[in-house]
Amino acid sequence: MLDHTDQRILDELPKNSRITMKELGEKVHLTGQAAASRVAKLEDQGVIEGYTIKVNQKKLGYSIHAFITVITQGMNHQPYLTFVITQQEIIHNFKISGDGCYILECKFPSNERLDQFLTDLSKHANYKLSIVINK
Numbered sequence: 109m110l111d112h113t114d115q116r117i118l119d120e121l122p123k124n125s126r127i128t129m130k131e132l133g134e135k136v137h138l139t140g141q142a143a144a145s146r147v148a149k150l151e152d153q154g155v156i157e158g159y160t161i162k163v164n165q166k167k168l169g170y171s172i173h174a175f176i177t178v179i180t181q182g183m184n185h186q187p188y189l190t191f192v193i194t195q196q197e198i199i200h201n202f203k204i205s206g207d208g209c210y211i212l213e214c215k216f217p218s219n220e221r222l223d224q225f226l227t228d229l230s231k232h233a234n235y236k237l238s239i240v241i242n243k
Contacts, residue, residue, distance in 0.1 A: 110155070113138065117146055118155070125159040170197075170215035172222055173240035177208035180233045185209065188232040197225060208236070 116136040130140035200213040216222040
């Protein structure tokens with residue numbers, strides 16, 4: 109069971125996963141060593157599964173951020189799943205319940221590339237496209 113200090117650690121780490129244990133300890137009122145022990149315990153328990161970075165997709169040339177609801181054309185999803193693993197524009201592929209079978213989160217450098225992606229996707233599934241206007 110997580111206590112208040114563990115929860116505060118979990119609130120701080122996503123803000124800056126590169127924070128030193130000394131700095132983290134100061135934020136949650138522990139010594140650096142005690143903070144490191146708490147983090148190690150949370151990792152051992154599987155509460156913290158890993159660390160990541162946030163990448164600015166626009167600075168990499170991907171100005172279009174899209175969510176695509178995918179409706180597969182039958183019970184065999186394998187052709188769609190095989191297609192998905194070959195596409196570099198896909199950030200996430202979530203299997204869902206509700207209005208579709210999957211939701212894709214994607215990034216595209218241009219409308220032309222988005223159009224080509226959708227043309228290729230339509231060979232495996234139907235879709236509904238939503239473009240992110242602002243975060």
